[in-house]
Amino acid sequence: xxxxxxxxxxxxxxxxxxxxxxxxxxxxxxxxxxxxxxxxxxxxxxxxxxxxxxxxxxxxxxxxxxxxxxxxxxxxxxxxxxxxxxxxxxxxxxxxxxxxxxxxxxxxxxxxxxxxxxxxxxxxxxxxxxxxxxxxxxxxxxxxxxxxxxxxxxxxxxxxxxxxxxxxxxxxxxxxxxxxxxxxxxxxxxxxxxxxxxxxxxxxxxxxxxxxxxxxxxxxxxxxxxxxxxxxxxxxxxxxxxxxxxxxxxxxxxxxxxxxxxxxxxxxxxxxxxxxxxxxxxxxxxxxxxxxxxxxxxxxxxxxxxxxxxxxxxxxxxxxxxxxxxxxxx
Ligand code: TYM
Numbered sequence: 001x002x003x004x005x006x007x008x009x010x011x012x013x014x015x016x017x018x019x020x021x022x023x024x025x026x027x028x029x030x031x032x033x034x035x036x037x038x039x040x041x042x043x044x045x046x047x048x049x050x051x052x053x054x055x056x057x058x059x060x061x062x063x064x065x066x067x068x069x070x071x072x073x074x075x076x077x078x079x080x081x082x083x084x085x086x087x088x089x090x091x092x093x094x095x096x097x098x099x100x101x102x103x104x105x106x107x108x109x110x111x112x113x114x115x116x117x118x119x120x121x122x123x124x125x126x127x128x129x130x131x132x133x134x135x136x137x138x139x140x141x142x143x144x145x146x147x148x149x150x151x152x153x154x155x156x157x158x159x160x161x162x163x164x165x166x167x168x169x170x171x172x173x174x175x176x177x178x179x180x181x182x183x184x185x186x187x188x189x190x191x192x193x194x195x196x197x198x199x200x201x202x203x204x205x206x207x208x209x210x211x212x213x214x215x216x217x218x219x220x221x222x223x224x225x226x227x228x229x230x231x232x233x234x235x236x237x238x239x240x241x242x243x244x245x246x247x248x249x250x251x252x253x254x255x256x257x258x259x260x261x262x263x264x265x266x267x268x269x270x271x272x273x274x275x276x277x278x279x280x281x282x283x284x285x286x287x288x289x290x291x292x293x294x295x296x297x298x299x300x301x302x303x304x305x306x307x308x309x310x311x312x313x314x315x316x317x318x319x320x321x322x323x324x325x326x327x328x329x330x
Pocket of ligand 1: 005006007008009010017018019020021022023040043128129132133141142143144145146147180181182183184191192193
């Protein structure tokens with residue numbers, strides 16, 4: 001059976017981009033494969049963050065994932081910093097990763113532009129990501145499109161380490177994408193992203209979904225209510241495709257083209273659809289919030305399971321690299 005691994009940063013709310021691009025896939029795949037899902041707090045500290053909020057955000061992320069359907073009977077859910085082997089393997093991988101490869105990463109280039117002094121952690125971010133996956137020798141990584149380049153580098157790191165220390169030891173993991181590989185944010189142009197503030201959280205209350213959707217950008221050429229719109233140029237229409245049935249989506253498209261509906265009408269339908277879709281998720285999240293000890297227990301048990309796999313890998317890695325105590329031949 002193949003093993004899947006994926007991760008999410010606790011750097012903000014779980015939004016519908018994360019959900020459609022990755023989390024929905026994790027919930028589906030957890031029944032078919034061995035599955036590990038990690039809340040990557042060590043990744044979250046590579047950018048400015050609120051120290052006093054990190055624990056709460058990690059806890060909230062666990063609630064969002066469990067409420068979305070991550071089932072700990074099928075899947076190991078844990079926090080990255082609870083398994084220190086992640087950072088040990090990252091250090092090992094830094095010794096085989098070319099600096100030029102890290103400098104070429106699109107996300108590094110984008111994020112470093114916003115920093116006055118670029119921190120090494122930001123550059124080494126994809127090395128830690130490679131360690132996350134390869135520590136468990138996972139071969140599939142369900143992610144959104146923005147992570148594909150990191151996955152390419154991950155395979156390169158695995159190849160380099162294998163060539164130097166032990167042929168075939170680490171697998172070369174492949175990205176697994178959904179049809180929602182890149183959800184555009186409410187600004188209608190950039191990727192939906194916590195850092196851009198163009199998101200809708202999956203646990204948002206109905207009124208707040210509407211407040212966020214109301215000013216969202218639609219087909220820019222549709223100025224007056226009576227102008228016919230082009231659904232293919234409208235991000236709101238593309239979201240309808242994920243939350244409505246085929247018939248409803250066709251109705252949205254035809255009312256947009258004929259100007260039968262204005263953009264506000266169209267957004268009202270979407271707001272209702274999103275709100276209904278996530279109602280059971282909101283309800284499960286409320287139950288989990290009322291029981292923080294249960295959430296901590298789940299993360300604790302997940303970390304213990306993850307550590308038993310991670311410890312074995314690190315022991316073997318040290319051995320192959322001549323690091324294990326007593327392994328020297330002198
Ligand atoms: P993160 O926390 O930014 O996002 C978590 C997952 O959500 C996907 N995603 C999206 N998919 C479609 N459209 C969007 N607008 C959108 N926004 C986010 C991401 O592609 C991701 O799958 N580096 C990773 C976390 C990570 C990781 C790993 C992932 C650390 N270690 C190991 C896989 C394996 C990240 O920042 O994801």
